[in-house]
Amino acid sequence: MKKGNELKPRIGLFGRRNVGKSSLINFLTGQQIAIVSDTAGTTTDPVRKSMEIGGIGPVVLIDTAGIDDEGELGHQRVEKSMAALAEVDLALLLYTEDNYGEPEQKVEDWCHQHGTPMLKVLTKSRPIDKEQLIEQIKKALPESAYRGRSLLGDVVNPGDTVVLVTPIDSSAPEGRMILPQVQVLRDLMDIHAQAFFCQPQELPSTLMALKEPPALVVTDSQAFIQVAAIVPEDVPLTSFSVVLARQKGLFKEYLEGTRKIGDLKDGDRVLLLESCTHNVTCEDIGRVKLPAALKKTTGKELACEVIGGQSPLPSNLTQYALVIQCGGCVITAQQVKSRLLPALEAGVPVSNYGLALAWCNGIFNRATKIFQQ
Numbered sequence: 001m002k003k004g005n006e007l008k009p010r011i012g013l014f015g016r017r018n019v020g021k022s023s024l025i026n027f028l029t030g031q032q033i034a035i036v037s038d039t040a041g042t043t044t045d046p047v048r049k050s051m052e053i054g055g056i057g058p059v060v061l062i063d064t065a066g067i068d069d070e071g072e073l074g075h076q077r078v079e080k081s082m083a084a085l086a087e088v089d090l091a092l093l094l095y096t097e098d099n100y101g102e103p104e105q106k107v108e109d110w111c112h113q114h115g116t117p118m119l120k121v122l123t124k125s126r127p128i129d130k131e132q133l134i135e136q137i138k139k140a141l142p143e144s145a146y147r148g149r150s151l152l153g154d155v156v157n158p159g160d161t162v163v164l165v166t167p168i169d170s171s172a173p174e175g176r177m178i179l180p181q182v183q184v185l186r187d188l189m190d191i192h193a194q195a196f197f198c199q200p201q202e203l204p205s206t207l208m209a210l211k212e213p214p215a216l217v218v219t220d221s222q223a224f225i226q227v228a229a230i231v232p233e234d235v236p237l238t239s240f241s242v243v244l245a246r247q248k249g250l251f252k253e254y255l256e257g258t259r260k261i262g263d264l265k266d267g268d269r270v271l272l273l274e275s276c277t278h279n280v281t282c283e284d285i286g287r288v289k290l291p292a293a294l295k296k297t298t299g300k301e302l303a304c305e306v307i308g309g310q311s312p313l314p315s316n317l318t319q320y321a322l323v324i325q326c327g328g329c330v331i332t333a334q335q336v337k338s339r340l341l342p343a344l345e346a347g348v349p350v351s352n353y354g355l356a357l358a359w360c361n362g363i364f365n366r367a368t369k370i371f372q373q
Contacts, residue, residue, distance in 0.1 A: 008050065009145035010060045010332070011137065012084050014107050015094030017066030020123040024094065025061050027130065028053050045077065046084040055134045056141075062088060067103040078103075083312050085110050086338040087331070089145035090137065091118040097125045114338050117142060145332050151187040151243050152216070155236075155370050158192040160215035163207070167200055167223050179329040180240040184218060200226045207231070216370065218243060221357040222289055228363045236370040237363070241327040241354025246371050248328045248336045250350065255368065257349035258359050260322055264298045268321035272353075273339060274308045275331045285353060286326060293360035313339075317346045324351045 013021040026032055029051050047063045064084050065077035085091060085107065093107050111118040117140045121133070156162060166181050177185075188195045193215075198206040200223045207214070213235050219227040221239040231237050245254055264270070272286045291304035307313065317323070323343040328336045340350050351359075358367035 008058045008060050009056075009089045009141050010048075010062060010087055010335070011090045011092060011141075012046075012062040012064060012088035013092045013094060014064055014067060014081060014085070015123075016068040016099060016103060019066070019094045019096060019099075021063055021094055024092070024121065024123070024128070025049065025063055027128065028061070028134070030054070046080055053134065053137075055131070056138055067107060082106070082110065085114070085116060087335050088116065089332055089334045090141050091116055092121050092137075093118055094121045094123050096123060114341050116334065116338060142334060145334060150191065151184055151247050152193075153187070153191055156188065156191055156193050156215055160191075160193045161196065161210060161212070162188055162193050163196045163198065163203070163210075163214045163217045165200055165203055165217065165219035165223055165227050166197055167220050178240075180244055180327050181220075183329060184240055184243060200230075203227060203230050221354040222285060224357055224361040224363055224367070228361070228366065233366075238367045238370060239354040239358065241352060242358065242367055242371075243354075244327040244329055245325075245352040245354060247333070249333045250337060250340060251371070253340075253344060253350055254352045254355050255372075257322065258351040258355040258364060260349040261294065261298065261351070261356065261359050264294070264300050264302060264321055266300045267303070268300065269303045269305065269319055270294060271314070271317070271320045271323045271343075272304060272306045273313075273323065273325045274306060275326055275328050275335070275339075276308070285357075290324070290353060290356060290360075293357060297360040313342060317343050317348050320348055322349055322351060324353060324356050326353045 013024060015021055045065060049061045049063065050058070051061060052058055053061075062084050064081035067078055067081055069075070069077045091107065091111050093104060093111075095104050108118065110116070119136055119140050121128070152162075164181065164184065166177060185195055185197075196206055196210075196214075200219075207230070213232065216236045216238070217227065217231050219237070219239050221241050224239065228237060245251060270291075272290065274286050286306050291302070294304065295302050314320075320343075323340065325336065325340055331339075343350050355364065355368070358364045
């Protein structure tokens with residue numbers, strides 16, 4: 001694992017009841033982490049366990065219910081197990097020599113369709129070589145399961161000055177900064193650039209105090225209008241959310257989808273996806289500010305819905321005219337891709353919180369210019 005990683009790879013274990021998923025977790029970690037029983041169906045819901053695996057490092061292991069469960073409750077458990085596939089960076093599919101059929105093929109097909117790496121693990125018929133399995137896991141985990149490429153390393157050079165504008169309002173966590181701001185700061189430190197923090201009202205004095213104009217200004221999306229009016233046109237400007245959106249992938253799809261905001265009509269439904277759970281305030285971006293900005297910009301009566309955390313998406317995504325994903329600071333690129341792929345496959349355009357706010361504030365081209373040169 002590389003220095004400075006802040007995201008843990010998510011490895012999911014899938015297979016029939018009593019195939020040995022919980023036993024494999026204990027085997028990999030060298031601890032009695034999961035309950036093991038000969039009774040089929042011991043694990044009823046996906047259980048996420050943050051732990052260390054020797055030779056791999058910190059990971060989140062997701063132990064799921066059997067994909068062959070039966071009955072009304074059993075089918076619900078299977079659905080939850082299948083839904084967990086959307087959040088993993090690597091799926092371990094456990095099976096036995098005499099039992100590989102429709103349930104296993106369903107998992108395999110899903111992984112193939114969504115580009116999720118998968119390893120088949122034969123259990124019970126012979127002992128598993130731990131070192132060999134760990135090496136296979138390391139090779140199968142995509143680079144995107146970790147922190148991935150630098151956020152700004154291709155647009156900021158060592159020694160450059162970057163100003164980070166971070167409003168402090170009711171939606172800001174008390175006593176600390178939000179994760180995207182921390183991630184960008186850490187990236188700038190790795191680049192050996194110079195970072196200056198300020199709130200929007202302090203931006204004019206901060207810029208005046210610099211000997212030369214900054215190489216880049218990064219702002220919280222909700223302060224776009226105020227910051228854009230202060231920062232000279234020849235100084236590159238973007239937002240924390242746009243920076244993360246580019247790193248998480250699907251940036252081309254985001255750019256194309258954001259332009260569809262101009263085509264929204266009265267009665268259109270917009271689905272907003274948040275990857276974390278947080279306290280909702282009157283200044284919440286996804287539930288308050290972004291819906292208001294979309295309605296004001298388009299002049300249309302829109303129906304905006306929010307799905308938080310890793311809750312399942314609606315089965316019929318074609319009912320939405322647009323899907324807008326948050327910055328995704330707490331999930332990996334693979335998770336973002338899996339989350340949005342159903343919408344893209346259904347022909348529904350996708351956007352990102354920061355890009356959508358930039359569009360609504362009339363500075364979409366400016367906020368993305370530095371990443372399209």
